[in-house]
Amino acid sequence: MLPANPLRRCLMIPLYLVMLAPAVRAQSPATDSLETALHQHPEPDQARADLLNTTSRSYFTKNPVIAEKYAVEALEISQRLNYSKGKIWAQRNLALVENTRGNLDKQMQLTLSSLKLAESMNDEHTLSILYNDMGNIFTEQNSPRDALIYLHKSLVIKKKFKEASEISKTLNNIGSAYLALHILDSALLYLRQAEEIKISLNDRRGLAYTYENLGLVSMLQRRLPDALRYHELSSECYHDADNQLGIVKSSLNLAEVQTFMGNFTDAEKNLTHAYEVNSTLKNVKNDMIYYKIRYELDSARKDYQAAFEHFKAFTDRNMGFFNLEKSRQISRSQEKYEAEKKQQENVLLKKEQQIHLATIQQQRILVLSAALLFVILLMITFILYRMYKRQQVLTRALNSKNQEVSLQNHIILEQNTTLESLNQVKDKIFSVISHDLRSPLAILEGLLFLLKDEKIEPEQFRYYTDELWRDVKNTAYMMDNMLQWASNQMKGIGVRADDFDLTLLLNQEFELLQTLARQKDVMLHHEINGAVLVYADPEMIRMVLRNLINNAIKFTPGGGRITVSARIDKTAVEVMVRDNGTGIPMENQHRIFSNIYYSTNGTRNEKGCGLGLHLSKDFVERNHGRIWFHSTPGSGSSFSFTVPLSEETDANVRGYTLILQNGGTNGMSVLK
Template structure:
């Protein structure tokens, strides 16, 4: 079965080519816009829609700016063609961004206006968009229904290029359902229609997916024939399809135990995939190369390509998780829409009832007022419970996402390395190489688990703070000593300018965790031969510790997201490729609040970052 990620990749990669055909060049359109200005006529609306369509190809926020202008003018003029075109552009850009609920909403608005204007071509486009959204969500039956509606319309207007695209999408949907005969039938139709429309891109895509299906069916010779058709087509060459075809050939040769040819074709597919930055194709090519080298007994090469495969498979898994979250949001929106629909129906019924009981107006008002009060109370209660449930689920999802993504990769690499050692096929040099790698993986994984367990413990309802007298400079010394080897390894100088009588009122364990994460980050993002300076300022009721580095610094946008995101959304590799799991600063934020401390951060890219921590001063009143 095609991985769900491939279905999303196909749609977001080739979707623009199929849905924005033969656009004028963007600079020419912008010149027209600058020269003509904002006139309230259909020509200006069509120009705005063309500009928005071009920006949508680039997945640019400017799409929304120009589409919004087109919508405003179209509403004023009641120009349904302008409305349907603008809404369909918004639907496409939201689809490409993974905002499926917003995409469906815009698509239905476009369908409403296209139907009023009898714009058949746009109606077919909208059905295809809805089908792609459902396909990306894994809802195959609704996607098939939408694609077949598009086929009916495109057959009526004899748009063979769009028909080939519709048949191709249905072929993928049937393959996802494991209905292989139906999948082959629709893909062959897609191929024939693309030849009739002289659509070489769709022709190559159809040949490749037919090759993949026959490969899955065990008909290797047939699969090789289709993959070679793509590669040897002198009239049309496309890197996306060529990397798929070469990797497909590598799989065929691996299945027939021709491992050298499997490596050769896999390497060609991998080279092209890296050129176009196609993650799924890189993962697929790396997998077949790793397996072929293992079969040839070249375990060093097999291990290297296994690492590459795991790197990209985990990245794809993370993206798939994001898509699944979007699916949950979409279904939640659909449920909310159903609730709103029922509420509207209830309001309508209430209005009819009021008309029938005008004679008992006073009694009816009292009854309705009581119902409204109860309804508001129940609504507020339900909203509060929903928010609490959402927070609990968000915490759980965040923990599971970190565990599945950031711990799975090193553990898989460790297991693979141990299997290679267990096989007894490695010489002493290869074993030493693997043991060094194992030590790095285990050390990094241990650090991840420490932070992960601390973070998980901090989420529990029973967590509490033990405030006491804490000698801040001594605590800084204790924490800094942990990182001496890491600092020496990068030749970083840690300068600690101590002061006397610097006792604070705080939880000592939590203060250590705060300092450990901040100093660890400073070392992580400071290059070799850098410096980290730790100094203090003392005031009447507080003590400030300043941790300043001359590392890589942060952008304004990243600084703004520092305490609002976790995991892959915020974690960045260090100057020596050090890896984290993106939850350290969540611990810092939580423990800062629990200790009634304050934190200020300033950072400049290329210059460094400064953390300023302010803790309450310890005194006799603190004890009481």
């Protein structure tokens, strides 16, 4: 029995959009003839560069490694000869190789470099091909609206040259962009036009891409038999062209359709074939899609244990794509901000230039007037006197304006600094929410979904509850740190100092952390006997203790020991949290209390947001204390901080000692 609404669920995952279609078809002889021609022409000139580019293009879909080798040699020769055409096609071939590996950022950089050269040469034919490539890249980066701008520009130029083969490719790619936008009527219109032209040209290599897109449209329209037929046709065409990347995509598409139709045996075969071919190509996007379809197949076969594992693998890879897209959006926002800032600066400079030109014009008029009235001495003296007085007025006015401009510039710089700080806070919060908080929530969502639909037994669910509880608890601590840090950065936190018993506060935190320690089989122990009255903000010190003890638990393996001790001098108490865990690598120790937010996973893959120690340092220093640490990799770490003693220390107040060990609540209180 298939999972409920399988098509609806497949739409939640990014579609297998068509990969970059070949923009130029090799018109030279077969690959072996090209190899022979290269062997017969060893001279590193423009002719060899062209041969290398043509040979590289013929290997693109068959063996990307060989294609890259020839493209690199062609680029070296073209750069040495300053051969612009050779550089354009060598960089374009390298961009296509990066596409087969899923490295869209590198492909974009190489394609833009080629595009700039073609624009400088005003080569319309080459521009039409590169515009087509840019459109494909934007489609794969989930920016289909940007893709349509380049694709329509490409189509206009190709229709001007009346090249049917090239027109069909761009029509296919425009259909892909509308498919990504879920505008299926427009997608079908362009795909049908592309199919008609390719059939008339017997272009089976190009038909592979069009049939794949038609299959994806059929899946979205819930016409599974049509989708299966189109994907089978696409697979045949990809195999005929020996297009390895296309073979992987068609196998994945067939596996998904067969899963929805209940043909689990053929789906398993196609998934296995896709995995074997992609292990050579190492395309990260197809690797993510493989685990998504594998999860659907396992769920349909009621193998919920395997479905859960494959769902986790898919979630991890999907998070990588999400973070990459977030980085691209942040980069685009920064570029837009810089462009607007430069535009404003240009406007200000233009206004200043106009003011200077006006001043110069006034000075010229004054000089001309003085020359005309030179014949009359008294008039000259009078005019010079007036000019002198006027210049004084202008100078004072100019100085006043300069002071106003300087003050406004100072205000703008302060506002820019504030905005940059708020942007850093926002980016950090978005980074934590998108990466560190989504992962445990995604796993919890998957388990609850299986439990809700009765696809997993309660005994199996309880097997994962301890791991989920630990992840949720760590997430709660990360949220506390993040909210405290964000509040501190954006509006500041006031210190509310008071007298309180540090021992009592420490015991309360032990009660909260005992379950985490028990789960990791870690001994948690403090050696503070008797009340220790200090004067500080209790909530800040509580956060410091919680972060230091939680970090110690995080990096201490099972069977380890954590000790909290204190030493009192005349004015302050020094608290030390010592563990025998993994310690901190020497190369990372300088980052612990710096403004660089440093975080690594714990001994059981516990995650953090990198704010705890930075926040602890800030809180200790706000309470007139200091914090430091010593660490030996492989032997453990000790973190120490000081808190001022209260002036009303009562030596008769009772103190406590608490020991938490192994799996039970082995707590012990000793009154002193």
